[in-house]
Amino acid sequence: MDEVCEDEWSDEAMMNLVKTVTRSCEVSGEELHVMLNLRAQKKLDFVLIDIREMHEYSQSSIKGTDMLLPTSTIHQHMEELKKLSGKLLIFYCHVGGRTSQMIFILRRMGFSNIAHLSGGIDAFHGEKLKNAPLPKNTRS
Template sequence: MQELLEKNHVSSAELETLLKAREEGKVDFLLIDVREDMEYNMGHIKGVDMLRPTSTFQQWAQEIFDSYKDKTIIFTCRTDNRSGQVQQVFAQNGHSKTLNHIGGIVSYRGEIEK
């Protein structure tokens, strides 16, 4: 299970597995949705820990970077474009435990909350 968190990306199927494992206390990570409020309110992955829209990236990035420097963070969005950009910025600035959810919510087949 831990090996899934040691890459720089995670598929939707892997994210489902990781969320179940986190519920069971087997792994620990933070799942951050970087879509906008309206998109998030239309439906989001069950298990998202926080919404941090990319439109306000400059306002929250440093706080998240500093507060969770030693924690694995998975970024998700609609298709993986925005989450990939956020993950890349974090990685380029030295946060070695960030992953991008490949395919985003459009490829996710797990539980969605509204």
């Protein structure tokens, strides 16, 4: 990805980034960092969902995580995910294995505006939090 200051992103460049992410169903750690900065500036909207278990989240989480939706209980919250399907949903786990399976399942269920953080939280070099309070939208 080109080294572009987040302030210099045009609407077209942001749309191209979102199209690339949704087409590939993957977002790199660098792209997610840019997207989180753009979201903080209210230039981009998406939902960042951690699908790890609560104890993993408390050890380390990405600053800006909107939901904690552990894979052990996600089947109980499919209706909630369907309600969010109009937004870009970005999932992450530890190294990307659980989210790549999740993306496969959700695509078969008809979700199209979804992606996962390739390499998981381990590949993200932006701001991470230890012992962060659980997001308001935690589902267990």
